[in-house]
Amino acid sequence: MIEVKNLVKRYGSFAAVDDLSFTVEDGEILGFLGPNGAGKSTTMNMITGYISATEGDVIIDGHNMFDEPEEAKKCIGYLPEIPPVYPDMRVREYLNFVAELRKVPRKERAAEIDRVMELARVTHMQKKLIKHLSKGYRQRVGVAQVLLGNPKVIIMDEPTVGLDPMQISWMREFIKSLGKKHTVILSSHILFEVNAVCDRVLIINHGKKVVLDTPEKVIHTIGGTDGLYLAVKGDEAKVSEILSAVPEIATIRPERAPEEGVYAASIFPKEGADIRERLFRDFAAKDMPILEMRSETKTLEEVFIALTGEEESC
Amino acid sequence: MLAVYKKELRQAFTSIFGYVFLAFLLALVGFYVYTLNLKGGYASIAYAISSVTAFFLLLVPMLTMRILSEERKQKTDQLVFTSPVSITRIILGKYLALVTVFFFAIAIISVYPLILNKYGNVNMKSAYANIAAFFFLGCAYLAIGMFISALTESQIVAAIVTFIIILFTLLANALKNMIPTDYSVAFLVMLVLSVVLGVIAFVMMKNVPVAAGISVVCIAAVLITYFGVSKEMYDGLLTKILGWFSLVSRFENFTYGLFDAAAYVYYLSISFLFVFLTIQAIKKRRWS
Numbered sequence: 001m002i003e004v005k006n007l008v009k010r011y012g013s014f015a016a017v018d019d020l021s022f023t024v025e026d027g028e029i030l031g032f033l034g035p036n037g038a039g040k041s042t043t044m045n046m047i048t049g050y051i052s053a054t055e056g057d058v059i060i061d062g063h064n065m066f067d068e069p070e071e072a073k074k075c076i077g078y079l080p081e082i083p084p085v086y087p088d089m090r091v092r093e094y095l096n097f098v099a100e101l102r103k104v105p106r107k108e109r110a111a112e113i114d115r116v117m118e119l120a121r122v123t124h125m126q127k128k129l130i131k132h133l134s135k136g137y138r139q140r141v142g143v144a145q146v147l148l149g150n151p152k153v154i155i156m157d158e159p160t161v162g163l164d165p166m167q168i169s170w171m172r173e174f175i176k177s178l179g180k181k182h183t184v185i186l187s188s189h190i191l192f193e194v195n196a197v198c199d200r201v202l203i204i205n206h207g208k209k210v211v212l213d214t215p216e217k218v219i220h221t222i223g224g225t226d227g228l229y230l231a232v233k234g235d236e237a238k239v240s241e242i243l244s245a246v247p248e249i250a251t252i253r254p255e256r257a258p259e260e261g262v263y264a265a266s267i268f269p270k271e272g273a274d275i276r277e278r279l280f281r282d283f284a285a286k287d288m289p290i291l292e293m294r295s296e297t298k299t300l301e302e303v304f305i306a307l308t309g310e311e312e313s314c
Numbered sequence: 315m316l317a318v319y320k321k322e323l324r325q326a327f328t329s330i331f332g333y334v335f336l337a338f339l340l341a342l343v344g345f346y347v348y349t350l351n352l353k354g355g356y357a358s359i360a361y362a363i364s365s366v367t368a369f370f371l372l373l374v375p376m377l378t379m380r381i382l383s384e385e386r387k388q389k390t391d392q393l394v395f396t397s398p399v400s401i402t403r404i405i406l407g408k409y410l411a412l413v414t415v416f417f418f419a420i421a422i423i424s425v426y427p428l429i430l431n432k433y434g435n436v437n438m439k440s441a442y443a444n445i446a447a448f449f450f451l452g453c454a455y456l457a458i459g460m461f462i463s464a465l466t467e468s469q470i471v472a473a474i475v476t477f478i479i480i481l482f483t484l485l486a487n488a489l490k491n492m493i494p495t496d497y498s499v500a501f502l503v504m505l506v507l508s509v510v511l512g513v514i515a516f517v518m519m520k521n522v523p524v525a526a527g528i529s530v531v532c533i534a535a536v537l538i539t540y541f542g543v544s545k546e547m548y549d550g551l552l553t554k555i556l557g558w559f560s561l562v563s564r565f566e567n568f569t570y571g572l573f574d575a576a577a578y579v580y581y582l583s584i585s586f587l588f589v590f591l592t593i594q595a596i597k598k599r600r601w602s
Contacts, residue, residue: 078392078393088325101317
């Protein structure tokens with residue numbers, strides 16, 4: 001289990017991480033989302049003990065990272081954004097070094113290295129120099145390294161960046177399979193990925209927690225009520241007149257007309273209101289046929305942008 | 315610690331630098347032993363050894379430049395410093411690996427007095443005291459080199475700065491005899507140093523009150539001792555301070571065949587100090 005309590009990291013007067021608290025249960029996969037510069041990597045570096053925190057605590061499996069770092073670090077496998085491999089080492093030699101560093105007992109070392117190479121599918125590359133490997137294989141060597149010693153907690157910083165589509169899908173399946181035996185935190189800015197893999201999602205922005213919940217709940221409750229896409233035959237003035245008479249409507253966002261003489265809009269009703277029947281009757285009364293009406297469920301993408309993306313459009 | 319030690323030792327010899335270091339060092343010692351001792355018929359190895367000390371300038375950066383800077387550049391430090399090994403042990407492992415590579419050369423050099431003994435009488439005690447001093451001097455330089463490597467991400471910068479620092483320690487002795495020794499100059503230099511210290515503190519901590527405080531305290535101390543205690547304290551002060559940095563001048567006694575335990579202590583202290591500073595530099599980086 002990972003407990004993060006009131007974590008703060010300040011650089012001068014700038015707070016990269018600002019009072020962040022959350023817990024990750026055993027066997028859970030937590031997706032860590034945020035725009036670039038939101039403090040994802042900084043937080044992960046603090047959880048793994050690479051950098052220290054200005055304030056707050058990180059507790060890994062009952063060990064406080066800042067009071068007993070060696071005990072806490074024993075429980076963690078960490079894959080940073082750039083796989084921490086030595087270009088002039090061979091794959092097996094590198095894994096042997098990491099196994100020693102992680103204090104895997106000498107007798108188990110060879111078997112353990114074979115095991116992780118099998119899982120990360122780098123067995124056939126074990127005699128190659130790491131500098132001769134492609135980015136994808138380096139990432140796999142990084143993954144193999146994470147698994148050495150079977151750590152309880154696995155932390156991965158953007159594990160799919162720079163991989164090709166095949167490798168990405170392999171990596172996702174792989175991370176899913178990890179969730180059964182390990183507690184996993186993975187950061188990403190690809191929302192689809194997080195949605196597909198994670199049990200819960202933590203969105204941060206400017207170093208602060210924005211939301212922490214299951215992907216479904218994040219989409220539904222945080223994203224607000226679903227919108228309604230409506231396409232009506234008739235001109236804008238008339239449609240607007242009818243719509244403005246409906247008190248449950250909160251906002252109307254005009255959409256591009258699908259064809260000539262049709263007005264289309266996305267309508268967002270007030271919390272919990274169901275206006276579909278009323279719209280049907282109102283338009284029918286004025287003899288204006290509704291050509292299309294469907295609920296629009298927000299994607300995590302939109303929620304994410306709504307929650308975090310006020311200034312960054314690039 | 316052992317894992318890091320073994321890795322560094324292996325890396326020294328998978329890259330070219332370990333071999334170049336050993337080959338260059340042994341070639342130099344071999345050259346001087348051949349010309350001075352074998353050709354020149356001189357029994358003591360001391361002059362050959364002391365001639366080589368100046369070449370630490372080139373030798374040390376070769377070995378130390380990548381030791382920490384490269385980890386940081388390749389981001390492998392994220393692996394090393396998140397492993398369940400303390401920073402102190404990691405640094406010690408690295409330092410011992412450097413010392414071990416250097417010790418290979420020392421082991422070979424240690425054979426030379428035995429060879430020379432075949433041809434005449436060699437004062438074994440003095441020869442081995444000399445080789446030991448050479449070893450400890452090298453260890454001190456290696457610690458300095460490692461410290462500089464901890465401060466930068468660039469091997470090249472680490473190499474150049476190490477080169478300059480070692481050059482300074484070599485020239486400090488000569489410089490000592492050129493600078494004025496009267497107290498007024500020393501007084502002014504100390505005032506300037508107080509300000510410089512404050513500037514360095516500011517660059518490192520980005521904290522104006524602390525940096526200014528350090529400067530003010532130093533300036534006050536200089537003023538009080540100069541005007542309050544005695545001006546004579548400042549006589550030859552600069553020479554003395556420069557003398558502290560002169561690593562090779564400690565070596566001279568050995569060259570004359572004298573045994574100087576204080577020099578051993580001095581070299582060991584320098585090694586200890588810079589290993590300690592390296593650990594602090596790495597720890598500090600976690601905080602900023």
